[in-house]
Structure formats: C-alpha cells, structure tokens
Amino acid sequence: MNKKWTVKRITINLTSDEANRLEKYCQQTGRPTTDVIRELIRRLAHNPSSEKLN
Template structure:
C-alpha cells in the first residue's frame, strides 16, 4: 500500500435523489464517486483563528512541508 494514502473509511448516508444525482454525475464524467467526493472535500474552506479562509488542500501542503 502506498504510504502517501492513509486509508480511512467513512459511511455516507444519502437520500435516493442524492445518490441518483451522484451516480448520474459519475456516469457523465466517467469518474468514480470516491474521486468526486474527495475533490468536493478538498474544495471545502476552513476558517483559521485569524478569520482567513483556507482551502483544505492548501492546509495539506503546509502539513507535508
């Protein structure tokens, strides 16, 4: 297993319409749901104490340095 990816599994409860929407999006784009959900998570903004918004992947870059 690639040590870059520490696997952490989650269970996601979706309504039938949300699941249908996700499946349709994945089918149209040819991307797996896991990749779509990861991308959405990375695009989330988090608030730091000083009130500045930072994206999750920007924070990950700082941690890796």
C-alpha cells in the same frame, strides 16, 4: 513525488435523490464516486467560508 496515504473508510447516508444525482454525475463524467467525493472535500479545505456551518 511519493504520496503516502492514510486511509479511513467512511459510510455516508444519502437520500435517493442525492444518490441518483451523484451516480448520474459520475456516469456523465466517467469519474468514480470516490474521486468526486474527494474533490468536493478538497474544495472545502480551500474555502474558509464553507467551514462556517451556522
């Protein structure tokens, strides 16, 4: 299967604690930050209750 990607670069602001947690997780799992964030976003798409932010 050939996937075509449309790429959009984003910038996010994280607290020091959030950045440290993300970095530590990536080091422990050996996964790049981009992959971890993409996985989290994909989970949102499959969890309708997470779309309710209020």
